[in-house]
Amino acid sequence: MADDNRDRPLIAEGPVVILVEPQLGENIGMVARAMANFGLAELRLVNPRDGWPSDKARAAASRADHVIERTTVHATTEDAIADLGFVYATTARARDGFKPVRAPVEAARVLRTRFRAGQRTGILFGREKFGLSNEEVSLADEIVTFPVNPAFSSLNIAQAVLLMSYEWMKSGLASEAQTAFCGPQMEPAQKQTLHSFLDHLEDALAARGYFRPAEKRPKMVSNLRSVLTRPAFTDAEIKLLRGVISSLERYSPTEPRGAGAPAQRTRGAKSENDDG
Template identity: 40%
Template sequence: MPTDAPQPSFVLIRPQMGENIGAAARAMWNFGLDRMRIVAPRDGWPNPAADAMASGAGRLLDEAEVSEDVASGIADRTYVYATTARPRELTKPVFSPEAAMKDAAARIARGEKVAVMFGPERSGMENADIAHANAIITVPVNPEFPSLNLAQCVLLVGYEWRRAAGEIEDVVVQGQTTQIADQRDTEALARHYEERLEEAGFFYPEHKAENMKVNLRNLWSRMPMTRADVQMLHGVLRQLLRGKS
């Protein structure tokens, strides 16, 4: 069964090869998308070649909605984007993939039903297809080589959807010890070093001592430390001073 997550439908318009349909399904499922629609597949449906390429995403193919034409494939959608690499003479809003999926996320949150159309591999969608769409998505590719494989385009838009849906963090800290040090930990470390360095005569000359202490504390607060980092730095200082007193 499809997931309950609100999401756009991805509509493949007249796809030519079963392998590309399967690869598109795999790309969709990589990013948690499972609403596939297929319009007039050239080699008919179902297609064994698609199953072979889906690699674990075969459920999307089993549940795909198949239509004979574009109008019926998007009939229940309230807003439709058409992906194309070529400039079109049709007057429509033109989005980057990132902006389009942010717009789609906002529309879906308001209860709208959104679809993204992807054209056939050889030449993309015709103007007659794009005329059904409310807006265009254009990928900023190399103008000397603008052609994208169907699955590549699906993957790119799927990634931007997942970003727009808030399911990707731009930066995370990973590892076995990721608990971030709090201000109490940092303050204890700062005092430990300050006291030991004071005993060692580090803060010299005296008229510069206060500023040196402020700079040292600023160093600790500027460092993004985990609690494990703090414990290690305490241990480093203890080991250095062992036997020195």
């Protein structure tokens, strides 16, 4: 998806993301992009196979330059987490041990609480091929396990980071249904505006012979009003609908209509509201 919001404030905070022995520069770049999407900014690499810096990583980061430029390289996992007060280790498979295991939603809430308390935190992600070793998991305080298909549990490293980054961002919202974007705020139209539109529609339909047989008109009008009062139209929406009706009113059944209009009904054809 294209980014058309570069004039908005950049969110760059939260837990450190630590990649242990990542292999491909492209994967590191996609991790940086995922982090930037959801407001994370500090990336640490433990002994990257192809070295650092990486042109391939920068290209794959898709303008997440603020993450790429701050990325640091460390010789060991212990060194990468030395200044952090709390660390999660991510894994998609069962582990033996005594550490608490959290789902991503709960883990993100824990990280948010610690972040608000001023504590430095981090999330460990393992290698593309086999993830974190048991020794590396033992360095963390707790484990995050993703609810994946047991028969196909391997995640791409960027996907794993994306999942945790998303949960991190969501944990800071007032409501889990909230998003960073919203549509225009529009108030429902006043009832007099709505009723005037419905009168206009009824007159236009009557002129076209819609209410047949005549004795059914009250019920048909009642049904129309029940349907059209349900959506809570705004002033702009009612204006649009009245424009449509006015356009249709300009043409009589015997006059040529605009390009693309459906052909006239043949004489004797029944209306959808006719009996029989």
